Amino acid sequence: MGFWIFMVISDLVVPAIMLLFGKVFLKSAPKEINIAFGYRTNMSMKNRDTWEFAHKYIGKIWYYAGWILMPGSIIPMLFVIGKNENTVGTLGAVLCVIQLAVLIGSIFPTEYALKKTFDKYGRRR
Numbered sequence: 542m543g544f545w546i547f548m549v550i551s552d553l554v555v556p557a558i559m560l561l562f563g564k565v566f567l568k569s570a571p572k573e574i575n576i577a578f579g580y581r582t583n584m585s586m587k588n589r590d591t592w593e594f595a596h597k598y599i600g601k602i603w604y605y606a607g608w609i610l611m612p613g614s615i616i617p618m619l620f621v622i623g624k625n626e627n628t629v630g631t632l633g634a635v636l637c638v639i640q641l642a643v644l645i646g647s648i649f650p651t652e653y654a655l656k657k658t659f660d661k662y663g664r665r666r
Contacts, residue, residue, distance in 0.1 A: 549614075559603040560611070564604055570595075584663075591663045599647055618636070
């Protein structure tokens with residue numbers, strides 16, 4: 542049971558981070574365009590307008606994806622309560638890979654929206 546609890550908590554880390562940063566980025570982007578914190582790609586760092594747009598866009602994706610992934614992580618784990626560690630660990634790992642795919646995959650629609658909204662110099666179309 543201890544390993545199951547550990548895996549449930551581990552599988553809730555990514556959705557919790559997505560919820561937290563999604564809510565933060567929806568409210569406002571980091572004050573300064575920087576190389577240490579925030580959604581940092583070449584396109585998002587062109588100017589303040591692209592910086593704020595990218596953070597609001599990915600913030601929305603992360604916030605809603607976090608709410609979807611949260612029960613999507615807990616419910617499958619309920620089916621393996623009391624199972625052996627291999628079963629629990631395998632399911633936990635699969636859920637973690639899915640969560641990371643969603644987290645990393647959110648870059649693609651954000652970059653697409655940036656390219657659709659701004660030209661290559663960061664000016665609105």
